[in-house]
Amino acid sequence: MPTAISEPQVLKAEILELVRRYYQQAHPAKPFIPGKTRIQYSGRVYDAQELVNAVDASLDFWLTAGSYTEAFERKMQAFFGANGFLLVNSGSAANLLMVATLCSPEISSLLGADDLPPLKPSDEVITPAVTFPTTLAPIIQQRLVPVFVDCVVGTYNVDPALVDQAIGPNTRALFLPHTLGNPFDVAAIMEIAKRRRLWLLEDGCDALGATFEGRLVGTFGAMSSLSFYPAHQMTMGEGGGVVVNHARLKKTARSIRDWGRDCWCDPGKSNTCGKRFGWQLGDLPFGYDHKYVYSNIGYNLKPTDLQAAIGVAQSDKIASFIEARRGNFRRLYDGLADLQEYLVLPQVDPRANPSPFGFPVTVREGIERTNLIRHLEAANIETRLVFGGNILRQPGFLNIERRVAGDLSQSDVIMRQTLFVGVAPAIIPEMVDYMIETFHSFFNR
Ligand SMILES: Cc1ncc(COP(=O)(O)O)c(C=O)c1O
Numbered sequence: 001m002p003t004a005i006s007e008p009q010v011l012k013a014e015i016l017e018l019v020r021r022y023y024q025q026a027h028p029a030k031p032f033i034p035g036k037t038r039i040q041y042s043g044r045v046y047d048a049q050e051l052v053n054a055v056d057a058s059l060d061f062w063l064t065a066g067s068y069t070e071a072f073e074r075k076m077q078a079f080f081g082a083n084g085f086l087l088v089n090s091g092s093a094a095n096l097l098m099v100a101t102l103c104s105p106e107i108s109s110l111l112g113a114d115d116l117p118p119l120k121p122s123d124e125v126i127t128p129a130v131t132f133p134t135t136l137a138p139i140i141q142q143r144l145v146p147v148f149v150d151c152v153v154g155t156y157n158v159d160p161a162l163v164d165q166a167i168g169p170n171t172r173a174l175f176l177p178h179t180l181g182n183p184f185d186v187a188a189i190m191e192i193a194k195r196r197r198l199w200l201l202e203d204g205c206d207a208l209g210a211t212f213e214g215r216l217v218g219t220f221g222a223m224s225s226l227s228f229y230p231a232h233q234m235t236m237g238e239g240g241g242v243v244v245n246h247a248r249l250k251k252t253a254r255s256i257r258d259w260g261r262d263c264w265c266d267p268g269k270s271n272t273c274g275k276r277f278g279w280q281l282g283d284l285p286f287g288y289d290h291k292y293v294y295s296n297i298g299y300n301l302k303p304t305d306l307q308a309a310i311g312v313a314q315s316d317k318i319a320s321f322i323e324a325r326r327g328n329f330r331r332l333y334d335g336l337a338d339l340q341e342y343l344v345l346p347q348v349d350p351r352a353n354p355s356p357f358g359f360p361v362t363v364r365e366g367i368e369r370t371n372l373i374r375h376l377e378a379a380n381i382e383t384r385l386v387f388g389g390n391i392l393r394q395p396g397f398l399n400i401e402r403r404v405a406g407d408l409s410q411s412d413v414i415m416r417q418t419l420f421v422g423v424a425p426a427i428i429p430e431m432v433d434y435m436i437e438t439f440h441s442f443f444n445r
Pocket of ligand 1: 177
């Protein structure tokens with residue numbers, strides 16, 4: 001017997017069909033007019049499915065993390081072949097969650113004999129001076145001490161030899177970004193982490209889909225973060241994720257995301273453990289409702305299901321998004337290759353396949369970066385700097401407790417002389433050619 005389709009289901013199908021039609025009318029592709037069309041360095045790329053999913057989640061009106069969140073987490077866990085994947089509300093939240101997890105005293109009871117101990121206040125974490133502020137912020141917020149190492153012009157990543165030299169008696173962890181989607185030397189860093197017994201966290205916010213020796217970055221460290229802000233390889237507006245590679249960190253990471261509670265029920269569920277009123281934990285009376293037992297000092301970092309719904313649609317397009325970025329990156333590289341007397345072009349480790357976030361160039365001594373930026377912006381080509389530059393020169397970070405290993409001269413060069421332009425999938429080959437032409441006209445070539 002065929003089951004009857006209910007009135008709401010019929011209405012929903014009609015609404016979603018209307019959304020598809022709306023998309024065709026309201027979001028048409030716009031022609032590219034050189035000099036007039038703004039070439040944004042990145043931004044949302046989507047089709048009707050993202051709108052359909054967003055409306056579907058709205059009609060469902062579950063609002064908080066729900067079935068789309070579950071579906072997205074399952075999909076991303078499989079994508080990375082990870083032990084877990086936690087969706088959160090930003091890449092910054094993902095970074096905070098990772099550091100807070102390593103600082104949780106709870107993990108000592110969950111880790112094995114050969115695991116590293118949790119981080120405690122005053123432990124040192126090595127991180128690059130050229131960084132995104134919310135890669136560094138959680139280290140400070142968790143009362144750890146950042147140890148800064150210089151970055152390399154060209155790769156914009158850390159030099160593993162400097163990381164090795166920076167390790168002191170209190171160093172317990174490395175927190176390293178794959179800057180602008182360009183993998184750092186994972187082989188050397190993994191060797192150091194193992195030999196010196198350090199936790200490794202990867203900031204993979206800019207690097208979804210990048211590989212090192214054929215393996216996805218984000219799968220090497222104990223955990224790795226992702227950002228789904230619109231500038232990134234895929235988006236849900238605001239959003240982020242934690243790839244949990246170390247299985248024994250999964251419970252704690254989830255707990256800290258979800259208010260710090262001990263209970264692991266999904267939103268709306270109540271007795272997943274089967275003994276909701278049968279636990280004896282802390283100094284609580286026996287049977288205290290497990291939903292209100294807090295084994296960690298946590299946050300609420302969950303996304304809404306509307307965000308996840310958009311993410312589910314976007315995640316089907318990851319491969320094509322990355323391919324488009326790589327194509328634009330190659331085209332720009334080839335087109336700017338004859339300007340190397342003026343510009344340092346990006347350098348990639350031969351073992352790596354980046355998932356480019358942007359195309360960085362460093363102007364050589366004697367060339368005024370601001371003039372180049374003005375020239376590009378006047379031609380409607382959007383430019384960006386490498387985030388905070390040498391972050392220690394940022395007003396909010398001047399007085400932080402820190403250790404600086406070696407000098408940060410290259411980081412200062414990056415702060416003064418580097419900029420990047422976009423390679424996002426919305427940038428079509430004609431735009432790339434126009435960008436190449438505009439770089440050339442600046443140097444009268
Ligand atoms: C390397 C890096 N880490 C963290 C973040 C923070 O991500 P979000 O903007 O989603 O908080 C960004 C944002 O661009 C980033 O580039």
